[in-house]
Amino acid sequence: MISKNGNGKEKAIVELKDIVKSFPVGSDEITILHGISLNIHQGEFVSIVGPSGNGKSTLLNMVTGIDRPSDGKVIVTGRPVHAMSENELAKWRGQQVGIIFQFFQMLPSLSILQNVVLPMEFAKKFGRSERRERAMGLLDMVGLADQANKLPSMVSGGEQQRAAIARALATDPPLLIADEPTGNLDAKTAGQVFDLFMKLIEEQGKTMLMVTHDQELADRIPRKVEIVNGRIAYDSRPQTLATVPATSINGGVIETPSNGISRGIFNGQLVPNSLTV
Numbered sequence: 001m002i003s004k005n006g007n008g009k010e011k012a013i014v015e016l017k018d019i020v021k022s023f024p025v026g027s028d029e030i031t032i033l034h035g036i037s038l039n040i041h042q043g044e045f046v047s048i049v050g051p052s053g054n055g056k057s058t059l060l061n062m063v064t065g066i067d068r069p070s071d072g073k074v075i076v077t078g079r080p081v082h083a084m085s086e087n088e089l090a091k092w093r094g095q096q097v098g099i100i101f102q103f104f105q106m107l108p109s110l111s112i113l114q115n116v117v118l119p120m121e122f123a124k125k126f127g128r129s130e131r132r133e134r135a136m137g138l139l140d141m142v143g144l145a146d147q148a149n150k151l152p153s154m155v156s157g158g159e160q161q162r163a164a165i166a167r168a169l170a171t172d173p174p175l176l177i178a179d180e181p182t183g184n185l186d187a188k189t190a191g192q193v194f195d196l197f198m199k200l201i202e203e204q205g206k207t208m209l210m211v212t213h214d215q216e217l218a219d220r221i222p223r224k225v226e227i228v229n230g231r232i233a234y235d236s237r238p239q240t241l242a243t244v245p246a247t248s249i250n251g252g253v254i255e256t257p258s259n260g261i262s263r264g265i266f267n268g269q270l271v272p273n274s275l276t277v
Contacts, residue, residue, distance in 0.1 A: 018036075019072035182217065
């Protein structure tokens with residue numbers, strides 16, 4: 001359910017204003033995002049869809065502060081993410097944003113329980129004894145209480161993803177960000193994970209932004225935003241179709257810069273990896 005402020009207006013938890021993102025490629029520059037403006041309101045579940053290489057993951061990186069826009073403003077949970085220092089971003093992410101990855105990103109040497117406790121320790125949130133109790137409660141919610149003391153490698157991919165969801169919820173963030181969270185799961189397990197997401201929206205009032213290539217799942221999400229060549233081509237909420245040249249829709253995919261760099265994140269810390277758009 002979408003929340004409203006005291007004036008009866010919907011609360012925007014994510015505000016993207018004229019976002020441009022470019023990367024240098026040799027002596028040239030390639031633009032991945034072209035002036036994107038988007039508001040996401042508290043309590044919304046929004047899917048981001050579109051062809052591969054068209055800017056979906058880059059857009060998530062703007063929202064989480066993993067990367068910064070070349071131009072424009074990013075306001076998330078009331079904070080100017082585009083202008084914050086790395087230390088400020090790390091502290092803010094630990095309190096306000098839960099991130100769910102396609103490849104789970106569980107620490108292999110820690111038990112599932114320890115993986116869920118860790119974000120609370122980094123964020124210094126809750127008392128020490130309360131952290132363990134909360135982690136067990138979250139694992140019970142996702143059906144993994146009996147697997148708490150196992151290493152991630154000892155459970156299935158679907159169970160690791162459910163553990164990753166529990167970890168994302170550890171600090172009770174208002175915003176959840178998921179990048180292809182069902183991409184490595186079979187259809188049945190993907191459906192179970194999706195049902196868990198819906199429960200979080202409906203029962204806990206979380207706000208969720210999810211990139212997916214699964215059209216069947218995307219069609220079940222209340223709001224769908226389509227990104228084509230770095231522009232919003234369609235947004236189901238206002239029921240409008242953006243003006244995108246036909247050549248942009250049919251003219252191929254933005255190439256990933258061969259020397260581009262993006263960064264992943266775990267518990268507020270930035271980790272270099274290959275560029276994903």
